[in-house]
Amino acid sequence: MNIVQGLKYSNGHEWVRVEGNQATIGVTDFAQSQLGDVVFVELPEDDIIVRAGDGFSVIESVKAVSDIYAPVSGKIVKVNQELVNEPEIVNQDPYEAGWIVAIELTDISELDDLMDADAYERFVAEGGH
Amino acid sequence: MTAKQTPLYQTHLKYGGKIVEFGGWLLPVQYSGIKAEHEAVRTKAGLFDVSHMGEVTVKGSDALKFLQKLVTNDVAKLADNQVLYTPMCYPNGGTVDDLLIYKENIREYLLVVNAANTDKDWKWIQENATSFDVTLANISDQVAQLALQGPLADKILAKLTTAPLEQLKYYWFWPEIEVAGKKVLLSRTGYTGEDGFELYCVPEEAAELWEAIMAAGTGDGLIPAGLGCRDTLRFEAGFPLYGHELAKNISPIEAGIALFVKLDKGEFNGRDALSKIKAEGAAHKIVGFEMTDRGVARAEYPVLVNGRNVGRVTTGSYAPSLDKNLGLALIDAEYAKVGQQICIEIRGKSVLAQVIGKPFYKREGKE
Secondary structure (H helix, E strand, O other): OOOOOOOEEOOOOEEEEEEOOEEEEEEOHHHHHHHOOEEEEEOOOOOOEEOOOOEEEEEEEOOOEEEEEOOOOEEEEEEOOHHHHOOOHHHHOOOOOOOOEEEEEOOHHHHHHOEOHHHHHHHHHOOOO | OOOEEOOOHHHHHHOOOEEEEEOOEEEEEEOOOHHHHHHHHHHOOEEEEOOOOEEEEEEOOOHHHHHHHHEOOOHHHOOOOEEEEEEEEOOOOOEEEEEEEEEEEOOEEEEEEOHHHHHHHHHHHHHHOOOOOOEEEEOHHHOEEEEEEOOOHHHHHHOOOOOOHHHOOOOEEEEEEEEOOEEEEEEOOOOOOOOEEEEEEOHHHHHHHHHHHHHHHHHHOOEEOOHHHHHHHHHHOOOOOEOOOEEOOEOOOOOOOHHHOOOOOOOOOOHHHHHHHHHHOOOEEEEEEEEOOOOOOOOOOEEEEOOEEEEEEEEEEEEOOOOEEEEEEEEEHHHOOOOOEEEEEEOOEEEEEEEEOOOOOOOOOOO
Protein backbone atom coordinates (compact mmCIF):
# COMPACT_ATOMS: atom_id res chain seq x y z
CA MET A 1 0.00 0.00 0.00
CA ASN A 2 1.30 3.38 -1.01
CA ILE A 3 1.40 6.29 1.46
CA VAL A 4 3.01 9.45 0.15
CA GLN A 5 5.31 11.49 2.41
CA GLY A 6 4.59 15.19 2.68
CA LEU A 7 0.82 14.88 2.44
CA LYS A 8 -1.69 15.27 5.25
CA TYR A 9 -4.21 12.50 5.92
CA SER A 10 -7.69 12.37 7.46
CA ASN A 11 -9.20 9.49 9.37
CA GLY A 12 -11.73 9.25 6.52
CA HIS A 13 -8.83 8.15 4.29
CA GLU A 14 -8.58 11.39 2.33
CA TRP A 15 -5.24 12.96 1.55
CA VAL A 16 -4.53 16.69 1.44
CA ARG A 17 -1.74 18.34 -0.52
CA VAL A 18 -1.17 21.92 0.60
CA GLU A 19 0.23 24.59 -1.70
CA GLY A 20 -0.06 28.10 -0.28
CA ASN A 21 -3.63 28.48 0.95
CA GLN A 22 -4.93 25.84 -1.48
CA ALA A 23 -5.49 22.21 -0.54
CA THR A 24 -5.90 19.50 -3.16
CA ILE A 25 -7.89 16.55 -1.89
CA GLY A 26 -8.26 12.94 -2.94
CA VAL A 27 -8.66 9.49 -1.44
CA THR A 28 -5.74 7.35 -0.34
CA ASP A 29 -4.43 4.20 -1.95
CA PHE A 30 -5.82 2.29 1.03
CA ALA A 31 -9.26 3.83 0.44
CA GLN A 32 -9.33 3.00 -3.27
CA SER A 33 -8.22 -0.57 -2.61
CA GLN A 34 -10.95 -0.98 0.00
CA LEU A 35 -13.55 0.47 -2.38
CA GLY A 36 -12.61 -1.74 -5.30
CA ASP A 37 -13.26 -0.79 -8.92
CA VAL A 38 -14.56 2.79 -8.92
CA VAL A 39 -17.37 3.23 -11.45
CA PHE A 40 -18.83 6.63 -10.57
CA VAL A 41 -17.75 9.84 -8.88
CA GLU A 42 -20.33 12.43 -7.93
CA LEU A 43 -18.56 15.77 -7.93
CA PRO A 44 -19.53 19.01 -6.21
CA GLU A 45 -20.09 22.32 -8.00
CA ASP A 46 -17.29 24.88 -8.15
CA ASP A 47 -17.44 27.73 -5.69
CA ILE A 48 -19.41 26.00 -2.97
CA ILE A 49 -18.28 26.44 0.61
CA VAL A 50 -17.63 23.33 2.63
CA ARG A 51 -16.84 22.88 6.29
CA ALA A 52 -14.50 20.23 7.59
CA GLY A 53 -16.58 17.08 7.99
CA ASP A 54 -19.12 17.91 5.28
CA GLY A 55 -19.77 15.26 2.66
CA PHE A 56 -18.90 16.91 -0.65
CA SER A 57 -18.51 13.99 -3.04
CA VAL A 58 -19.61 10.40 -3.42
CA ILE A 59 -17.46 7.64 -4.83
CA GLU A 60 -19.16 4.48 -5.99
CA SER A 61 -17.47 1.21 -6.76
CA VAL A 62 -19.26 -1.76 -8.28
CA LYS A 63 -20.52 -2.78 -4.84
CA ALA A 64 -20.08 0.18 -2.48
CA VAL A 65 -21.25 3.76 -2.12
CA SER A 66 -18.91 5.96 -0.08
CA ASP A 67 -19.26 9.56 1.02
CA ILE A 68 -16.14 11.67 0.82
CA TYR A 69 -15.87 14.21 3.62
CA ALA A 70 -14.02 17.49 3.48
CA PRO A 71 -10.93 17.18 5.68
CA VAL A 72 -10.66 20.98 5.82
CA SER A 73 -12.99 23.96 5.45
CA GLY A 74 -13.01 26.36 2.52
CA LYS A 75 -14.28 27.14 -0.94
CA ILE A 76 -14.08 24.54 -3.67
CA VAL A 77 -12.08 26.22 -6.42
CA LYS A 78 -11.32 23.28 -8.71
CA VAL A 79 -13.06 20.01 -9.51
CA ASN A 80 -11.44 17.13 -11.38
CA GLN A 81 -13.82 16.76 -14.33
CA GLU A 82 -11.70 13.91 -15.73
CA LEU A 83 -13.34 11.67 -13.14
CA VAL A 84 -16.73 12.10 -14.81
CA ASN A 85 -15.78 9.91 -17.76
CA GLU A 86 -12.87 8.04 -16.23
CA PRO A 87 -13.70 7.29 -12.61
CA GLU A 88 -11.19 4.42 -12.66
CA ILE A 89 -8.39 7.02 -12.39
CA VAL A 90 -9.15 6.99 -8.66
CA ASN A 91 -7.95 3.38 -8.57
CA GLN A 92 -5.07 3.82 -10.96
CA ASP A 93 -3.49 7.01 -9.63
CA PRO A 94 -5.12 8.05 -6.36
CA TYR A 95 -2.51 10.62 -5.30
CA GLU A 96 -2.00 12.42 -8.62
CA ALA A 97 -4.43 12.19 -11.57
CA GLY A 98 -7.12 10.87 -9.22
CA TRP A 99 -7.43 14.08 -7.17
CA ILE A 100 -11.05 15.11 -6.58
CA VAL A 101 -11.20 18.80 -5.65
CA ALA A 102 -9.05 21.75 -4.62
CA ILE A 103 -10.21 23.87 -1.72
CA GLU A 104 -9.16 27.41 -0.84
CA LEU A 105 -8.51 27.09 2.88
CA THR A 106 -10.36 29.35 5.28
CA ASP A 107 -8.52 28.18 8.38
CA ILE A 108 -5.02 26.90 7.85
CA SER A 109 -4.81 25.71 11.47
CA GLU A 110 -7.25 22.90 10.62
CA LEU A 111 -4.31 21.17 8.95
CA ASP A 112 -2.90 20.55 12.41
CA ASP A 113 -5.78 18.17 13.10
CA LEU A 114 -4.73 15.90 10.25
CA MET A 115 -2.18 13.08 10.32
CA ASP A 116 1.20 13.06 8.64
CA ALA A 117 2.23 10.07 6.52
CA ASP A 118 3.76 8.13 9.43
CA ALA A 119 0.75 8.66 11.67
CA TYR A 120 -1.57 7.64 8.84
CA GLU A 121 0.43 4.49 8.24
CA ARG A 122 0.01 3.54 11.91
CA PHE A 123 -3.70 4.41 11.69
CA VAL A 124 -4.18 2.03 8.75
CA ALA A 125 -2.10 -0.69 10.41
CA GLU A 126 -4.37 -0.47 13.43
CA GLY A 127 -7.42 -1.10 11.29
CA GLY A 128 -8.06 2.33 9.86
CA HIS A 129 -11.14 3.37 11.79
CA MET B 1 -25.16 -16.01 14.97
CA THR B 2 -21.51 -16.36 14.04
CA ALA B 3 -20.83 -16.40 10.33
CA LYS B 4 -19.71 -19.78 9.05
CA GLN B 5 -16.64 -20.64 7.03
CA THR B 6 -16.84 -22.85 3.97
CA PRO B 7 -14.27 -25.66 3.54
CA LEU B 8 -12.42 -23.27 1.21
CA TYR B 9 -11.98 -20.42 3.69
CA GLN B 10 -8.20 -20.84 3.98
CA THR B 11 -7.97 -21.18 0.22
CA HIS B 12 -9.69 -17.81 -0.19
CA LEU B 13 -7.19 -16.18 2.13
CA LYS B 14 -4.35 -17.78 0.22
CA TYR B 15 -5.68 -16.40 -3.08
CA GLY B 16 -6.12 -12.90 -1.64
CA GLY B 17 -9.88 -13.01 -1.28
CA LYS B 18 -11.45 -10.01 0.44
CA ILE B 19 -13.78 -11.67 2.90
CA VAL B 20 -17.28 -10.39 3.66
CA GLU B 21 -20.29 -11.87 5.38
CA PHE B 22 -23.06 -13.04 3.07
CA GLY B 23 -26.12 -15.04 4.09
CA GLY B 24 -24.45 -16.09 7.34
CA TRP B 25 -21.22 -17.13 5.56
CA LEU B 26 -17.75 -15.67 5.31
CA LEU B 27 -16.97 -15.54 1.61
CA PRO B 28 -14.75 -13.53 -0.73
CA VAL B 29 -16.48 -10.57 -2.38
CA GLN B 30 -13.51 -10.34 -4.72
CA TYR B 31 -9.90 -11.43 -5.26
CA SER B 32 -8.28 -9.36 -8.04
CA GLY B 33 -11.26 -7.05 -8.53
CA ILE B 34 -14.91 -7.35 -9.50
CA LYS B 35 -14.47 -5.97 -13.02
CA ALA B 36 -11.50 -8.22 -13.84
CA GLU B 37 -13.27 -11.29 -12.45
CA HIS B 38 -16.48 -10.43 -14.29
CA GLU B 39 -14.53 -10.03 -17.52
CA ALA B 40 -12.71 -13.35 -16.98
CA VAL B 41 -16.00 -15.24 -16.60
CA ARG B 42 -17.43 -13.61 -19.75
CA THR B 43 -14.36 -14.24 -21.90
CA LYS B 44 -12.36 -17.06 -20.30
CA ALA B 45 -13.29 -18.66 -16.99
CA GLY B 46 -13.76 -18.03 -13.30
CA LEU B 47 -13.86 -20.39 -10.33
CA PHE B 48 -16.34 -19.72 -7.54
CA ASP B 49 -16.82 -21.23 -4.10
CA VAL B 50 -20.55 -21.72 -3.71
CA SER B 51 -20.35 -24.12 -0.80
CA HIS B 52 -22.69 -21.85 1.14
CA MET B 53 -25.63 -23.09 -0.91
CA GLY B 54 -27.99 -25.46 0.94
CA GLU B 55 -28.69 -29.03 -0.15
CA VAL B 56 -31.70 -31.13 0.79
CA THR B 57 -32.43 -34.67 -0.38
CA VAL B 58 -35.96 -35.95 -0.93
CA LYS B 59 -36.32 -39.70 -1.20
CA GLY B 60 -39.18 -42.16 -1.16
CA SER B 61 -42.18 -43.41 -3.09
CA ASP B 62 -43.97 -40.05 -2.83
CA ALA B 63 -40.94 -37.96 -3.78
CA LEU B 64 -42.39 -36.73 -7.08
CA LYS B 65 -45.87 -36.20 -5.68
CA PHE B 66 -44.42 -34.19 -2.79
CA LEU B 67 -42.19 -32.02 -4.97
CA GLN B 68 -45.08 -31.33 -7.34
CA LYS B 69 -46.96 -29.88 -4.38
CA LEU B 70 -43.93 -28.01 -3.05
CA VAL B 71 -42.74 -26.12 -6.14
CA THR B 72 -44.31 -24.27 -9.06
CA ASN B 73 -42.47 -25.80 -12.02
CA ASP B 74 -43.36 -29.24 -13.39
CA VAL B 75 -41.05 -31.79 -11.79
CA ALA B 76 -42.78 -34.63 -13.69
CA LYS B 77 -41.20 -33.57 -16.95
CA LEU B 78 -37.67 -34.18 -15.59
CA ALA B 79 -35.74 -37.16 -16.90
CA ASP B 80 -33.21 -38.95 -14.70
CA ASN B 81 -30.02 -36.84 -14.48
CA GLN B 82 -31.84 -33.68 -15.48
CA VAL B 83 -31.96 -30.41 -13.53
CA LEU B 84 -34.92 -28.09 -13.12
CA TYR B 85 -35.01 -24.45 -12.00
CA THR B 86 -38.11 -23.63 -10.00
CA PRO B 87 -39.60 -21.13 -7.59
CA MET B 88 -41.15 -22.45 -4.37
CA CYS B 89 -44.16 -20.47 -3.18
CA TYR B 90 -46.34 -19.85 -0.17
CA PRO B 91 -50.08 -20.45 -0.58
CA ASN B 92 -50.51 -16.68 -1.11
CA GLY B 93 -48.17 -16.77 -4.11
CA GLY B 94 -45.24 -15.09 -2.36
CA THR B 95 -41.90 -16.77 -2.87
CA VAL B 96 -40.24 -18.97 -0.25
CA ASP B 97 -37.12 -19.41 -2.41
CA ASP B 98 -35.94 -20.35 -5.87
CA LEU B 99 -33.98 -23.55 -6.26
CA LEU B 100 -32.61 -26.27 -8.48
CA ILE B 101 -34.01 -29.79 -8.41
CA TYR B 102 -31.73 -32.64 -9.51
CA LYS B 103 -33.57 -35.85 -10.36
CA GLU B 104 -31.43 -38.92 -9.72
CA ASN B 105 -34.39 -41.25 -10.27
CA ILE B 106 -38.12 -41.30 -9.57
CA ARG B 107 -37.49 -41.89 -5.85
CA GLU B 108 -34.48 -39.63 -5.28
CA TYR B 109 -34.10 -35.91 -5.76
CA LEU B 110 -31.58 -33.30 -4.64
CA LEU B 111 -32.73 -29.75 -3.92
CA VAL B 112 -30.20 -26.90 -4.00
CA VAL B 113 -31.41 -23.77 -2.22
CA ASN B 114 -30.10 -20.31 -1.43
CA ALA B 115 -27.68 -20.13 1.48
CA ALA B 116 -29.52 -17.41 3.36
CA ASN B 117 -32.75 -19.41 3.06
CA THR B 118 -31.48 -22.86 3.96
CA ASP B 119 -32.86 -22.95 7.51
CA LYS B 120 -36.19 -21.41 6.50
CA ASP B 121 -36.54 -23.74 3.51
CA TRP B 122 -35.64 -26.80 5.52
CA LYS B 123 -38.38 -26.00 8.01
CA TRP B 124 -40.86 -25.26 5.21
CA ILE B 125 -40.03 -28.44 3.32
CA GLN B 126 -40.46 -30.54 6.49
CA GLU B 127 -43.78 -28.88 7.36
CA ASN B 128 -45.12 -29.60 3.90
CA ALA B 129 -44.02 -33.23 3.86
CA THR B 130 -46.18 -34.52 6.71
CA SER B 131 -48.72 -36.39 4.57
CA PHE B 132 -46.20 -37.82 2.09
CA ASP B 133 -44.11 -40.97 2.16
CA VAL B 134 -40.75 -39.24 1.83
CA THR B 135 -37.49 -39.16 3.74
CA LEU B 136 -35.89 -35.74 3.96
CA ALA B 137 -32.33 -34.85 4.85
CA ASN B 138 -30.60 -31.51 5.11
CA ILE B 139 -27.12 -32.43 3.88
CA SER B 140 -25.85 -28.85 3.50
CA ASP B 141 -22.93 -29.41 5.87
CA GLN B 142 -21.83 -32.54 4.00
CA VAL B 143 -21.59 -30.89 0.60
CA ALA B 144 -19.13 -28.40 -0.82
CA GLN B 145 -19.79 -26.79 -4.17
CA LEU B 146 -17.54 -25.16 -6.76
CA ALA B 147 -18.74 -23.36 -9.88
CA LEU B 148 -16.46 -23.25 -12.90
CA GLN B 149 -17.99 -20.73 -15.27
CA GLY B 150 -17.08 -19.20 -18.58
CA PRO B 151 -16.56 -20.06 -22.24
CA LEU B 152 -13.36 -21.99 -21.47
CA ALA B 153 -14.86 -23.95 -18.54
CA ASP B 154 -15.41 -26.95 -20.78
CA LYS B 155 -11.85 -26.94 -22.09
CA ILE B 156 -10.39 -26.61 -18.58
CA LEU B 157 -12.54 -29.31 -17.03
CA ALA B 158 -11.74 -31.70 -19.89
CA LYS B 159 -8.13 -31.76 -18.65
CA LEU B 160 -9.28 -33.24 -15.32
CA THR B 161 -11.76 -35.89 -16.35
CA THR B 162 -12.19 -38.64 -18.90
CA ALA B 163 -15.96 -38.12 -18.91
CA PRO B 164 -17.33 -36.97 -22.30
CA LEU B 165 -18.26 -33.42 -21.34
CA GLU B 166 -19.65 -32.63 -24.79
CA GLN B 167 -22.46 -35.08 -23.98
CA LEU B 168 -23.45 -33.20 -20.84
CA LYS B 169 -26.06 -30.69 -22.01
CA TYR B 170 -27.22 -27.52 -20.30
CA TYR B 171 -29.24 -28.39 -17.18
CA TRP B 172 -28.19 -32.05 -17.08
CA PHE B 173 -25.90 -33.74 -14.56
CA TRP B 174 -23.93 -36.84 -13.76
CA PRO B 175 -24.45 -38.06 -10.18
CA GLU B 176 -20.96 -39.43 -9.80
CA ILE B 177 -17.92 -38.95 -11.99
CA GLU B 178 -14.24 -38.38 -11.28
CA VAL B 179 -12.69 -34.96 -11.64
CA ALA B 180 -9.03 -34.71 -10.68
CA GLY B 181 -9.40 -38.08 -8.99
CA LYS B 182 -12.24 -36.88 -6.74
CA LYS B 183 -15.79 -38.17 -6.89
CA VAL B 184 -18.15 -35.31 -7.75
CA LEU B 185 -21.68 -34.69 -8.84
CA LEU B 186 -21.24 -32.61 -11.98
CA SER B 187 -23.92 -30.47 -13.58
CA ARG B 188 -23.84 -28.12 -16.52
CA THR B 189 -25.49 -25.27 -14.67
CA GLY B 190 -24.60 -21.86 -13.32
CA TYR B 191 -25.68 -18.40 -12.31
CA THR B 192 -23.56 -16.27 -14.62
CA GLY B 193 -25.17 -16.40 -18.06
CA GLU B 194 -22.16 -18.29 -19.41
CA ASP B 195 -21.51 -21.93 -20.14
CA GLY B 196 -20.14 -23.70 -17.10
CA PHE B 197 -20.33 -26.39 -14.49
CA GLU B 198 -21.17 -26.83 -10.86
CA LEU B 199 -19.26 -29.50 -8.97
CA TYR B 200 -20.54 -30.97 -5.71
CA CYS B 201 -18.08 -32.84 -3.54
CA VAL B 202 -17.39 -33.75 0.07
CA PRO B 203 -16.03 -30.82 2.11
CA GLU B 204 -12.74 -32.63 2.83
CA GLU B 205 -11.85 -32.69 -0.87
CA ALA B 206 -13.00 -29.19 -1.83
CA ALA B 207 -9.64 -27.46 -1.38
CA GLU B 208 -7.75 -30.08 -3.41
CA LEU B 209 -10.38 -29.96 -6.13
CA TRP B 210 -10.10 -26.15 -6.20
CA GLU B 211 -6.31 -26.33 -6.56
CA ALA B 212 -6.54 -28.96 -9.31
CA ILE B 213 -8.98 -26.82 -11.30
CA MET B 214 -6.90 -23.68 -10.81
CA ALA B 215 -3.76 -25.51 -11.92
CA ALA B 216 -5.53 -26.86 -15.01
CA GLY B 217 -7.01 -23.48 -15.94
CA THR B 218 -4.50 -20.80 -15.06
CA GLY B 219 -2.84 -21.07 -18.47
CA ASP B 220 -6.22 -20.45 -20.10
CA GLY B 221 -6.85 -17.35 -18.02
CA LEU B 222 -8.92 -18.95 -15.24
CA ILE B 223 -8.99 -16.81 -12.10
CA PRO B 224 -10.80 -17.16 -8.78
CA ALA B 225 -14.05 -15.21 -8.77
CA GLY B 226 -15.95 -13.80 -5.80
CA LEU B 227 -19.49 -12.95 -4.82
CA GLY B 228 -19.20 -9.43 -6.26
CA CYS B 229 -18.95 -10.59 -9.84
CA ARG B 230 -21.34 -13.46 -9.20
CA ASP B 231 -23.92 -10.73 -8.56
CA THR B 232 -23.02 -8.50 -11.54
CA LEU B 233 -22.95 -11.55 -13.83
CA ARG B 234 -26.35 -12.86 -12.76
CA PHE B 235 -27.76 -9.34 -12.84
CA GLU B 236 -26.71 -8.81 -16.45
CA ALA B 237 -28.04 -12.25 -17.37
CA GLY B 238 -31.43 -11.36 -15.86
CA PHE B 239 -31.46 -14.03 -13.15
CA PRO B 240 -33.43 -13.00 -10.07
CA LEU B 241 -31.72 -13.01 -6.68
CA TYR B 242 -33.84 -13.99 -3.71
CA GLY B 243 -34.25 -11.05 -1.35
CA HIS B 244 -34.11 -8.67 -4.32
CA GLU B 245 -36.25 -9.70 -7.30
CA LEU B 246 -37.94 -12.55 -5.44
CA ALA B 247 -39.20 -12.34 -1.89
CA LYS B 248 -41.96 -13.32 0.48
CA ASN B 249 -44.01 -10.49 -1.02
CA ILE B 250 -42.85 -10.85 -4.64
CA SER B 251 -44.41 -13.72 -6.58
CA PRO B 252 -42.68 -15.38 -9.54
CA ILE B 253 -45.30 -13.79 -11.83
CA GLU B 254 -44.34 -10.29 -10.67
CA ALA B 255 -40.68 -11.22 -10.92
CA GLY B 256 -41.20 -12.01 -14.60
CA ILE B 257 -40.47 -15.71 -14.31
CA ALA B 258 -44.00 -17.02 -14.96
CA LEU B 259 -42.34 -19.45 -17.38
CA PHE B 260 -41.38 -21.50 -14.32
CA VAL B 261 -44.93 -21.58 -12.92
CA LYS B 262 -46.94 -24.41 -14.47
CA LEU B 263 -50.52 -23.72 -13.53
CA ASP B 264 -51.78 -26.75 -15.46
CA LYS B 265 -49.62 -29.38 -13.72
CA GLY B 266 -52.08 -30.05 -10.88
CA GLU B 267 -52.39 -28.73 -7.35
CA PHE B 268 -49.38 -27.01 -5.72
CA ASN B 269 -48.65 -24.41 -3.05
CA GLY B 270 -49.69 -21.01 -4.34
CA ARG B 271 -51.51 -22.25 -7.42
CA ASP B 272 -54.81 -20.48 -6.76
CA ALA B 273 -53.14 -17.22 -5.84
CA LEU B 274 -50.78 -17.34 -8.81
CA SER B 275 -53.64 -18.22 -11.20
CA LYS B 276 -55.47 -15.16 -9.98
CA ILE B 277 -52.43 -12.90 -10.36
CA LYS B 278 -51.86 -14.23 -13.85
CA ALA B 279 -55.51 -13.84 -14.87
CA GLU B 280 -55.91 -10.36 -13.47
CA GLY B 281 -52.41 -9.20 -14.34
CA ALA B 282 -49.75 -8.45 -11.74
CA ALA B 283 -50.08 -5.06 -10.08
CA HIS B 284 -46.29 -4.71 -9.91
CA LYS B 285 -43.59 -6.02 -12.18
CA ILE B 286 -39.84 -6.37 -12.18
CA VAL B 287 -38.46 -4.29 -15.04
CA GLY B 288 -35.00 -3.58 -16.33
CA PHE B 289 -33.85 0.01 -16.67
CA GLU B 290 -30.90 2.00 -17.88
CA MET B 291 -29.74 5.23 -16.28
CA THR B 292 -29.95 7.88 -18.98
CA ASP B 293 -28.57 10.59 -16.69
CA ARG B 294 -25.41 10.24 -14.60
CA GLY B 295 -25.84 8.06 -11.55
CA VAL B 296 -25.79 4.53 -10.22
CA ALA B 297 -29.06 3.11 -8.95
CA ARG B 298 -28.86 0.90 -5.87
CA ALA B 299 -31.28 -1.52 -4.22
CA GLU B 300 -34.09 0.22 -2.33
CA TYR B 301 -33.78 3.58 -4.11
CA PRO B 302 -37.27 4.93 -4.91
CA VAL B 303 -38.56 4.93 -8.50
CA LEU B 304 -40.58 7.99 -9.52
CA VAL B 305 -42.83 8.88 -12.43
CA ASN B 306 -43.97 12.51 -12.57
CA GLY B 307 -42.70 12.93 -9.04
CA ARG B 308 -44.87 10.11 -7.73
CA ASN B 309 -43.38 7.02 -6.11
CA VAL B 310 -44.18 4.02 -8.32
CA GLY B 311 -41.80 1.45 -6.90
CA ARG B 312 -38.26 0.70 -5.83
CA VAL B 313 -34.99 -0.55 -7.22
CA THR B 314 -34.31 -4.22 -6.41
CA THR B 315 -30.79 -4.42 -7.88
CA GLY B 316 -28.74 -1.59 -9.32
CA SER B 317 -25.15 -1.56 -10.46
CA TYR B 318 -22.62 -0.67 -13.03
CA ALA B 319 -22.87 -3.48 -15.58
CA PRO B 320 -19.30 -4.30 -16.65
CA SER B 321 -20.11 -6.20 -19.86
CA LEU B 322 -22.33 -3.40 -21.14
CA ASP B 323 -20.39 -0.50 -19.63
CA LYS B 324 -23.66 1.05 -18.48
CA ASN B 325 -25.39 1.80 -15.22
CA LEU B 326 -28.38 -0.53 -15.15
CA GLY B 327 -30.96 -1.73 -12.71
CA LEU B 328 -33.91 -3.92 -11.94
CA ALA B 329 -36.91 -2.42 -10.20
CA LEU B 330 -40.29 -3.52 -8.91
CA ILE B 331 -42.74 -0.92 -10.19
CA ASP B 332 -46.45 -0.40 -10.88
CA ALA B 333 -47.35 -2.50 -13.92
CA GLU B 334 -48.70 0.49 -15.85
CA TYR B 335 -45.16 1.89 -16.10
CA ALA B 336 -43.50 -1.41 -16.99
CA LYS B 337 -43.41 -0.94 -20.77
CA VAL B 338 -40.06 -0.74 -22.52
CA GLY B 339 -39.28 2.88 -23.33
CA GLN B 340 -41.09 4.30 -20.29
CA GLN B 341 -39.22 7.24 -18.76
CA ILE B 342 -38.73 6.86 -15.03
CA CYS B 343 -36.64 8.63 -12.42
CA ILE B 344 -34.49 7.05 -9.77
CA GLU B 345 -34.16 9.02 -6.56
CA ILE B 346 -30.46 9.05 -5.75
CA ARG B 347 -29.48 10.84 -2.53
CA GLY B 348 -32.52 13.09 -2.75
CA LYS B 349 -32.07 13.91 -6.42
CA SER B 350 -34.28 12.68 -9.22
CA VAL B 351 -32.13 11.09 -11.93
CA LEU B 352 -33.52 10.07 -15.34
CA ALA B 353 -33.72 6.45 -16.44
CA GLN B 354 -35.60 4.42 -19.02
CA VAL B 355 -37.25 1.00 -18.90
CA ILE B 356 -35.40 -1.45 -21.17
CA GLY B 357 -35.76 -5.14 -22.01
CA LYS B 358 -34.29 -8.03 -20.03
CA PRO B 359 -31.93 -9.76 -19.93
CA PHE B 360 -29.28 -7.11 -20.41
CA TYR B 361 -26.77 -9.69 -21.57
CA LYS B 362 -27.08 -12.89 -23.59
CA ARG B 363 -24.13 -14.99 -24.55
CA GLU B 364 -23.53 -15.55 -28.23
CA GLY B 365 -25.32 -18.49 -29.75
CA LYS B 366 -27.82 -18.72 -26.91
CA GLU B 367 -31.50 -18.16 -27.63
